[in-house]
Amino acid sequence: MSDPSALTSEALAAIGKAQTEQELERIEVEYLGRKGGRVSKLLEGIGKLGPEQKASLGKAVNEAKRAIEAALAAMRAELEASRLADLAETEAIDITFPGPPLGRGHIHVLTQVRRQIETVLESLGYQVELGPEVETEWYNFEALNLTVGHPARENWDSFYFNSQLLLRAHTSPVQIRAMQRIKEPPIYIITPGRCYRRDAPEATRLPYFSQVEGLAVDKGLTVGDMKGTLLYMIQSLYGRDRKVRVRPSYFPFTEPSFEFDVTCGICGGMGCKSCRHKGWLEVGGCGMVHPQVLRNGGIDPAQWNGYAWGFGIERMAMLKHDVDDIRLFYESDLRFLEQF
Ligand SMILES: [Zn+2]
Incomplete structure (x- = not known):
């Protein structure tokens, strides 16, 4: 059984390297998935522990979850912002916008x-x-x-x-x-x-x-x-x-x-x-x-x-x-x- 803070560090490092929304989804499932997620697995042996240890492990697992969720949200926002910036550059034409006025000449x-x-x-x-x-x-x-x-x-x-x-x-x-x-x-x-x-x-x-x-x-x-x-x-x-x-x-x-x-x-x-x-x-x-x-x-x-x-x-x-x-x-x- 690995320890919650080591697992958190591993998850944050993976999130930091992610380049796409799909990678973030994969990381989310891997760590936070309800069935088989690595954070949930930390609780597998909790029944054998004493009440104090139970409480402390539960708290550590919750902190790990929150830290990973926050990192995922921050990275999603970052990826979305850069996606919009790219779009503004490569697809600058907004066809719903009125066109620029025609440049009219005048008599010489x-x-x-x-x-x-x-x-x-x-x-x-x-x-x-x-x-x-x-x-x-x-x-x-x-x-x-x-x-x-x-x-x-x-x-x-x-x-x-x-x-x-x-x-x-x-x-x-x-x-x-x-x-x-x-x-x-x-x-x-x-x-x-x-x-x-x-x-x-x-x-x-x-x-x-x-x-x-x-x-x-x-x-x-x-x-x-x-x-x-x-x-x-x-x-x-x-x-x-x-x-x-x-x-x-x-x-x-x-x-x-x-x-x-x-x-x-x-x-x-x-x-x-x-x-x-x-x-x-x-x-x-x-x-x-x-x-x-x-x-x-x-x-x-x-x-x-x-x-x-x-x-x-x-x-x-x-x-x-x-x-x-x-x-x-x-x-x-x-x-x-x-x-x-
Ligand atoms: Zn003069």
């Missing part, structure tokens, strides 16, 4: 800015006019007063399919096409669209970009009409505190021609690092339509005159959102795009 910042420009100018009576991205040499250059051999053609160098067909370098060909189509002024159009130039990608330019140009053809239009229209557009997009200015420049398709500037949004025109201490930022070019360009569009310059302007949509978005690298618009980096 360049499309947002293009639509804002369209909305502002449509409110002034302008119509959106679209044209082909593959153009003929005549529409891209000749019709815009950039005759063969004209040195300014270099600034609009593009990608050629052959000597007559190329990717348009600006949306100006759409102005010619619109004049030919509409025939009878007044004409008030804007021409948003993709353009191509033979430029290496860098912080301020890309070989592909978007432009929006405006063309107004009517009777007796002035530089003041043009400047007022552009002031209204700039203030609608950037805020009423912006000022604009025109500076004399040269383009073959306008006469007179101007560079168009807007006050820096960061310093308000005082001069800061962002505007290189000029207080002004260049937006694009503009001017009164050259009579020859009107003629090429089928309009009689003796009766009608017009103004036109051309801005880069990326440039306008950069000014609106203070973006310093044009390539960010095309890199599809959500960390950038989600800001707008």
